[in-house]
Amino acid sequence: MQDASLIASAPPVHPVEEPLALYIHWPFCAAKCPYCDFNSHVRPAVDAARHGRALLAELEHEAERAGRRRLGSIFFGGGTPSLMPPEAVSALIGRARALFEAEPDLEVTLEANPTSVEAGRLREFRAAGVNRLSLGVQALDAASLGFLGRNHSAGEAVAALEHARATFPRLSFDLIYARPGQGEAAWRAELCRALALAADHLSLYQLTVEPGTRFATEHARGAFHLPEGDEAAALYAATAEEAGRFGLMPYEVSNYAKRGAESRHNLAYWRYGDYLGIGAGAHQRLSRGGEILAARRHRGPEAWLERVERDGHGRVEEEALSAVDRGREAMLMGLRLSEGVDPARIAARSGLPFERVVDPSMLEALREEGYLAWLPDGRLAATMEGRLRLDALLPVLLR
Numbered sequence: 001m002q003d004a005s006l007i008a009s010a011p012p013v014h015p016v017e018e019p020l021a022l023y024i025h026w027p028f029c030a031a032k033c034p035y036c037d038f039n040s041h042v043r044p045a046v047d048a049a050r051h052g053r054a055l056l057a058e059l060e061h062e063a064e065r066a067g068r069r070r071l072g073s074i075f076f077g078g079g080t081p082s083l084m085p086p087e088a089v090s091a092l093i094g095r096a097r098a099l100f101e102a103e104p105d106l107e108v109t110l111e112a113n114p115t116s117v118e119a120g121r122l123r124e125f126r127a128a129g130v131n132r133l134s135l136g137v138q139a140l141d142a143a144s145l146g147f148l149g150r151n152h153s154a155g156e157a158v159a160a161l162e163h164a165r166a167t168f169p170r171l172s173f174d175l176i177y178a179r180p181g182q183g184e185a186a187w188r189a190e191l192c193r194a195l196a197l198a199a200d201h202l203s204l205y206q207l208t209v210e211p212g213t214r215f216a217t218e219h220a221r222g223a224f225h226l227p228e229g230d231e232a233a234a235l236y237a238a239t240a241e242e243a244g245r246f247g248l249m250p251y252e253v254s255n256y257a258k259r260g261a262e263s264r265h266n267l268a269y270w271r272y273g274d275y276l277g278i279g280a281g282a283h284q285r286l287s288r289g290g291e292i293l294a295a296r297r298h299r300g301p302e303a304w305l306e307r308v309e310r311d312g313h314g315r316v317e318e319e320a321l322s323a324v325d326r327g328r329e330a331m332l333m334g335l336r337l338s339e340g341v342d343p344a345r346i347a348a349r350s351g352l353p354f355e356r357v358v359d360p361s362m363l364e365a366l367r368e369e370g371y372l373a374w375l376p377d378g379r380l381a382a383t384m385e386g387r388l389r390l391d392a393l394l395p396v397l398l399r
C-alpha cells in the first residue's frame with residue numbers, strides 16, 4: 001500500500017556516481033513480427049535523413065538539460081536500427097561524444113536484423129563507431145523462423161553472425177525459445193548450435209504472448225499453445241545449464257554472458273542508474289536536484305517528428321517520481337539481476353530506508369520459501385525459482 005505522506009514530500013535521492021547511458025530509438029521495421037509489441041512501425045517510405053536530423057536535435061536538447069556528464073554507453077534500439085543510414089548513426093555517436101564526457105571504453109551497441117541487406121552494411125556501422133552488435137537471430141530452423149514471421153533464413157542468420165564476429169569486438173544475439181511444441185531436447189540442441197557460434201553474450205527470451213499482437217488473437221482462438229508451468233521452468237533450467245557449459249552465466253533473467261561481457265547499457269537500467277532516451281516512445285530517468293525525473297515521448301513516429309521539429313523535443317510527459325515509486329522501480333529492475341540489490345543503494349536512490357521499500361516479514365517468508373536469498377556480500381537476490389516468478393513476488397514483497 002502507498003503511504004500518502006511519502007508521496008507528498010519525497011525525501012531527496014542521492015545522485016548516481018556511474019556514467020549516463022544513452023538510448024536512441026529507431027521506430028521502423030521492414031515488417032511487423034506477430035509476437036512483437038515494441039514501438040515499431042512499418043511505413044511504405046521513411047524519410048530517414050529527416051528522422052536522423054530530428055534525433056540529433058532531440059539529443060542536443062536533452063544534453064543541454066542533463067548537463068555535461070560522463071557517458072558510459074549508447075544503445076541504438078528499435079524497431080530496426082540496422083535500417084538507419086550509417087551516416088545518421090555516425091553523426092549521433094559523434095555528437096554524443098562531443099556533448100558528454102565519453103568514457104574511454106564507451107560501449108556503443110546497435111540492434112540488427114540478420115537479413116543479407118543489413119549484413120552488407122555492418123562494416124559501415126563499425127566505421128561509424130558501433131563496437132557491439134546485437135543480432136535478432138530468434139531461431140535456427142526454417143519452420144520456427146516462419147512461425148515467428150521473420151524475413152530472414154537460418155542460413156542468412158548464421159552468415160550475418162560470422163560476418164559480425166569478424167567485424168565487431170563484441171557480439172550478442174537474441175533467441176526466442178519455449179515456442180509451441182518445442183521440447184527440452186530440441187531446445188538444448190538448438191541452444192548448443194547457437195552457443196557454438198561463439199558470441200560472448202546471448203539474450204534468451206521465452207516466447208510471451210503480448211496483448212494487441214497478432215499472436216494474441218491467434219493464441220486466444222487456440223491456434224497454438226505455449227509451454228507453461230513446470231515445462232517452461234524445465235526449459236529455463238536447461239538454458240542456464242547449457243549456457244554455463246560454454247562459460248556464459250545468467251546475469252539477468254534472460255541475459256547470459258561471459259565474465260566482463262555483460263551489456264553495460266542494460267546494466268545501467270537494471271542497477272537503476274540514470275539514462276537518457278531519445279526517439280519516438282523512448283523513456284528516460286534522470287536524477288536532478290534530489291529528484292528522479294521520468295520522461296516519456298510521443299510513440300507515433302510522425303507525431304514525435306512534428307513535435308521535435310516544432311519544439312526541439314518530443315516529450316509528452318515528465319514527472320518527478322515519488323519516493324515509493326523510486327523504491328519500487330529500483331527493486332523491480334534490481335531483482336532481475338543475479339547480483340541482486342544492495343539495500344544501501346535502494347535507500348540512496350529512493351530516499352527511503354530499505355524497510356520502508358520492502359515488507360521485512362514478507363521478505364523473510366519469501367526467503368524461507370526459497371525465492372529470495374541474502375548473498376554473502378549483504379545483497380538481496382532472487383533465486384532461480386524466484387527469478388522465474390518475479391511478477392508474482394514483487395507485489396507481495398513491495399510495500
Ligand SMILES: C[S@@+](CC[C@H](N)C(=O)[O-])C[C@H]1O[C@@H](n2cnc3c(N)ncnc32)[C@H](O)[C@@H]1O
Nearest residue numbers: 035036038078079080111136174205206207208
Ligand atoms: C526490439 S526487439 C529486437 C530488435 C530487432 N528488430 C529484431 O527483431 O531482431 C528485442 C528482442 O525482444 C525479443 N522479443 C520481442 N517480443 C518478444 C516476445 N513476445 N516474446 C519473447 N521475446 C520477444 C526478441 O528476441 C527481440 O530480438
Ligand code: SF4
Nearest residue numbers: 029032033036040079
Ligand atoms: S521483433 Fe524486431 S523486427 Fe520484428 S517487429 Fe519487433 S522490432 Fe521489428
